[in-house]
Amino acid sequence: MAYRLKVNGERRTVDAEGDTPLLWALRDELDLKGSKFGCGMAQCGACTVHLDGQAVRSCSIPIEAVKDAPITTIEGVGASAIGRTVQAAWIAADVAQCGYCQAGQIMSASALLASNPSPSDAEIDAAMAGNLCRCGAYLRIRAAIKLAASKLGGAK
Amino acid sequence: MSATVRDAGAGLSRRTLLTVGAAAGGGLLLGVGRAAAAGTAFQPNAYVSIAPSGQVSLIAKVPEIGQGVRTSLAMLIAEELEVDLADVSVVTAGDDMARYGLQLAGGSATIRLNYQAMRQAGAVGRVMLVEAAAKTWGVAASECAARGGKVTHTPSGRSLGYGALTAAAAQLTAPDPNTVALKDPAAFRVIGKPQPNVDNAAIVKGEPLFGIDFVLPGMLYAAYEKCGVFGGRPKSANLDEVRAMPGVKHAFIVDGDGDIDSLGGGGVAVVADSWWRAQKARRALKVTWDMDAAPDQDSARWEAMAKDLGPKTPAHILNARGDAAGALKSAAKVVEASYAYPFLAHATMEPQNCTALVKDGKVEIWAPLQGAYRARPQLKKICGAADKDITIHYLRCGGGFGRRGASDFVAEAAKISQMAGAPVKLVWTREDDIRHDFYRPGGWHNFKAGLDANGRLTAFTDHFVTFGRGEKFAPWADMEGDEHPGGVVDHLQYGYSLIPLNAPTGTWRAPRSNALAFAMQSFTDELAHAAGRDPLAFQLELLTPSRKLPRMPSDLPAIYLAPGMDTGRMAAIVKLVAERAGWGRKLEAGRGLGLAHWYSHFGYFAEVADVSVGADGVVKVNKVWVVGDVGGPIVNPAGADQQVKGAVIDGLSAALGQAITLEQGRVAQGNFNDYPLLRITDAPDIDVHFHVTDNPPTGLGEPALPPVAAAVCNAIFAAGGGRRRTLPLNPARTG
Numbered sequence: 001m002a003y004r005l006k007v008n009g010e011r012r013t014v015d016a017e018g019d020t021p022l023l024w025a026l027r028d029e030l031d032l033k034g035s036k037f038g039c040g041m042a043q044c045g046a047c048t049v050h051l052d053g054q055a056v057r058s059c060s061i062p063i064e065a066v067k068d069a070p071i072t073t074i075e076g077v078g079a080s081a082i083g084r085t086v087q088a089a090w091i092a093a094d095v096a097q098c099g100y101c102q103a104g105q106i107m108s109a110s111a112l113l114a115s116n117p118s119p120s121d122a123e124i125d126a127a128m129a130g131n132l133c134r135c136g137a138y139l140r141i142r143a144a145i146k147l148a149a150s151k152l153g154g155a156k
Numbered sequence: 157m158s159a160t161v162r163d164a165g166a167g168l169s170r171r172t173l174l175t176v177g178a179a180a181g182g183g184l185l186l187g188v189g190r191a192a193a194a195g196t197a198f199q200p201n202a203y204v205s206i207a208p209s210g211q212v213s214l215i216a217k218v219p220e221i222g223q224g225v226r227t228s229l230a231m232l233i234a235e236e237l238e239v240d241l242a243d244v245s246v247v248t249a250g251d252d253m254a255r256y257g258l259q260l261a262g263g264s265a266t267i268r269l270n271y272q273a274m275r276q277a278g279a280v281g282r283v284m285l286v287e288a289a290a291k292t293w294g295v296a297a298s299e300c301a302a303r304g305g306k307v308t309h310t311p312s313g314r315s316l317g318y319g320a321l322t323a324a325a326a327q328l329t330a331p332d333p334n335t336v337a338l339k340d341p342a343a344f345r346v347i348g349k350p351q352p353n354v355d356n357a358a359i360v361k362g363e364p365l366f367g368i369d370f371v372l373p374g375m376l377y378a379a380y381e382k383c384g385v386f387g388g389r390p391k392s393a394n395l396d397e398v399r400a401m402p403g404v405k406h407a408f409i410v411d412g413d414g415d416i417d418s419l420g421g422g423g424v425a426v427v428a429d430s431w432w433r434a435q436k437a438r439r440a441l442k443v444t445w446d447m448d449a450a451p452d453q454d455s456a457r458w459e460a461m462a463k464d465l466g467p468k469t470p471a472h473i474l475n476a477r478g479d480a481a482g483a484l485k486s487a488a489k490v491v492e493a494s495y496a497y498p499f500l501a502h503a504t505m506e507p508q509n510c511t512a513l514v515k516d517g518k519v520e521i522w523a524p525l526q527g528a529y530r531a532r533p534q535l536k537k538i539c540g541a542a543d544k545d546i547t548i549h550y551l552r553c554g555g556g557f558g559r560r561g562a563s564d565f566v567a568e569a570a571k572i573s574q575m576a577g578a579p580v581k582l583v584w585t586r587e588d589d590i591r592h593d594f595y596r597p598g599g600w601h602n603f604k605a606g607l608d609a610n611g612r613l614t615a616f617t618d619h620f621v622t623f624g625r626g627e628k629f630a631p632w633a634d635m636e637g638d639e640h641p642g643g644v645v646d647h648l649q650y651g652y653s654l655i656p657l658n659a660p661t662g663t664w665r666a667p668r669s670n671a672l673a674f675a676m677q678s679f680t681d682e683l684a685h686a687a688g689r690d691p692l693a694f695q696l697e698l699l700t701p702s703r704k705l706p707r708m709p710s711d712l713p714a715i716y717l718a719p720g721m722d723t724g725r726m727a728a729i730v731k732l733v734a735e736r737a738g739w740g741r742k743l744e745a746g747r748g749l750g751l752a753h754w755y756s757h758f759g760y761f762a763e764v765a766d767v768s769v770g771a772d773g774v775v776k777v778n779k780v781w782v783v784g785d786v787g788g789p790i791v792n793p794a795g796a797d798q799q800v801k802g803a804v805i806d807g808l809s810a811a812l813g814q815a816i817t818l819e820q821g822r823v824a825q826g827n828f829n830d831y832p833l834l835r836i837t838d839a840p841d842i843d844v845h846f847h848v849t850d851n852p853p854t855g856l857g858e859p860a861l862p863p864v865a866a867a868v869c870n871a872i873f874a875a876g877g878g879r880r881r882t883l884p885l886n887p888a889r890t891g
Contacts, residue, residue, distance in 0.1 A: 034362020043828035074362030098222025099359035100554030136805025138839035
């Protein structure tokens with residue numbers, strides 16, 4: 001059946017079964033390939049998007065559960081000042097190696113900074129603990145979040 | 157769609173790429189160059205293309221897996237071509253070894269094998285552009301200089317951009333790359349200066365760069381079920397039932413070919429109009445498997461066999477020197493210990509996937525691959541296609557770590573496309589990936605060593621219990637006869653015994669060294685303590701005097717054939733890392749420093765770990781210091797720093813938490829809940845220092861990894877946590 005999803009500020013129609021994970025609706029039905037498949041069970045965070053402003057694992061949310069909640073993906077996160085600043089910080093800190101997990105990392109980081117403009121090291125670690133990076137870019141991820149926080153005026 | 161699939165087509169929009177790719181049925185990447193050559197672009201060689209607009213495209217011949225070659229290879233060319241990296245577009249080449257030579261993201265070989273050649277490629281272009289400008293102006297080339305994408309006539313100040321010179325340059329004969337004048341390294345503006353990843357901007361926007369993102373018009377999606385027992389063959393399945401499920405276009409049995417690097421035992425393919433529908437229908441499959449009983453393929457049984465074999469005489473001798481038995485008898489002290497490490501999976505963040513179009517005798521593949529040297533022959537066999545009718549595009553890999561040189565998923569996608577008669581994207585689940593890997597083989601080392609009255613090492617023996625197929629080692633389950641300290645001890649015996657294995661094994665970041673360094677360097681530390689000596693002094697003594705050790709004959713592929721260890725190079729960085737870490741300082745109870753070093757993939761690495769051991773025995777790594785000698789220059793210090801930190805974290809991930817176990821022939825783990833990767837909460841501070849030497853530069857994807865597990869275990873001992881001889885250290889947290 002058809003579901004009307006609010007994705008990156010636009011109404012989009014997805015014709016798929018209600019149990020289709022949001023991740024696969026985004027990737028294969030809406031051709032938004034930025035959210036990544038990593039585990040399919042909310043273990044790795046590569047599929048992280050914002051649902052109503054919260055960072056969630058889109059691989060484990062069926063589209064029938066989304067209803068009217070606005071969805072922001074990596075393709076749309078740059079529309080907000082926080083998202084744009086986090087993306088810029090990721091470039092400035094030269095975070096990516098293979099880059100596969102980085103969309104999910106950026107989505108988690110921007111959700112963190114939206115709720116906590118000046119996170120401590122422990123708060124950064126806690127907020128990012130659900131996002132795996134197989135290349136081990138964690139130290140630069142921390143640095144990029146701190147850089148973004150300082151650009152946004154919230155750094156300690 | 158403005159996004160580009162950068163790894164497959166230079167500056168072409170994705171739609172253009174697809175149209176061209178589909179129409180031409182292949183050869184697209186070469187098409188970029190050749191089409192341009194037919195026009196007015198200037199292409200002095202396979203690596204440089206300059207359009208009349210001034211747009212410079214540089215070819216990265218090796219696939220990108222996160223090791224940064226799209227940046228580092230481009231840097232080498234850009235340096236000599238005199239262009240700014242920010243102004244060029246980098247194009248990953250397709251598979252064409254006749255044109256490019258070895259195309260392999262492996263063996264930490266890219267910089268070592270291409271440092272000179274890529275500089276030469278850029279220099280040839282620069283010399284020709286300078287000459288073209290000089291001719292245009294009627295002046296001497298020696299009065300002209302190239303920089304920043306233009307040539308300037310120094311006396312008059314006139315200048316022309318490279319774009320304006322393409323037509324004139326294309327008329328000139330290219331100089332011999334082997335004799336073309338290269339820049340004086342002192343004048344480098346790009347090499348040796350930190351350069352950000354050229355793909356950063358696309359990555360942070362989530363552009364579709366990766367293999368799994370690739371789309372062909374009319375493409376179908378495949379999910380593929382294989383037997384959990386390696387080599388198991390599908391006999392029958394409820395295909396009709398599955399075919400009736402939503403979106404399913406095809407469901408069929410794929411016959412195997414008995415080759416684990418190809419179709420293996422075969423499987424059951426479900427092809428649908430979306431991947432999720434294919435996967436959902438796959439879950440409804442009921443397959444009857446034909447399988448050879450594999451109760452002996454079981455980790456608990458192997459453990460028992462290894463315990464039994466360990467004290468016995470090795471079945472084979474790898475290397476013997478002096479009189480090890482006699483020296484052990486006359487030693488003042490004999491130390492014995494057994495070390496064990498498990499199988500490991502690669503778990504690349506991007507699960508294995510491949511898009512294949514097999515039609516009318518032609519094969520086109522788009523895949524995240526580290527190289528196609530295995531895939532291409534398999535495709536010839538499976539599809540019955542001629543070499544010239546096989547086109548392989550290298551798409552960006554969401555990690556490689558040695559997994560993506562294999563061709564199993566490529567063979568499967570090609571066969572499924574052929575049988576479905578449609579372009580197909582095959583995507584594995586994480587469980588498929590973890591249960592059908594080419595694993596880092598586990599192993600057991602049973603050491604005995606003799607120390608003299610002065611605490612010097614006199615004899616060293618190892619009975620390595622490992623895995624084999626028949627009388628041969630299973631792939632990458634071997635060791636060399638001179639693994640350190642085998643090259644420096646007077647009385648040596650390295651022997652081995654084989655346990656029969658049918659599970660696939662393969663290269664895993666720093667193959668062999670990733671495990672051997674743990675066992676050898678932990679036991680060496682153990683010997684230092686048994687001798688009542690400082691591990692730093694004991695390790696340095698083994699490296700003294702400074703000498704270049706001979707290399708034993710080896711069956712290794714040529715790219716791995718490094719010269720024997722230069723003990724002086726290693727001693728220098730061991731001293732340096734000890735200094736940087738403050739070796740010898742007092743730490744609070746329950747905390748310690750451990751030292752280890754290893755030489756692999758032409759690279760020298762020494763590391764110190766600062767570790768705390770909790771009352772519950774849980775190990776926490778606080779900091780790791782790393783000093784590496786990979787010659788000089790460090791081509792991209794920014795990328796080099798990433799590779800080293802990533803290797804350390806990867807090594808910690810494995811040492812702390814990872815183990816693949818087989819139960820009755822099946823892999824027991826399936827996802828990140830039971831095969832954990834290190835998370836940011838456990839990522840320690842890492843201090844990286846390169847000891848730059850006059851040796852030619854070598855690669856960094858691997859050699860920083862091997863020492864870290866031993867450094868951690870040695871630190872645990874120093875912290876009072878006892879000698880840990882079995883990995884992983886913190887058993888997997890499940891759930």
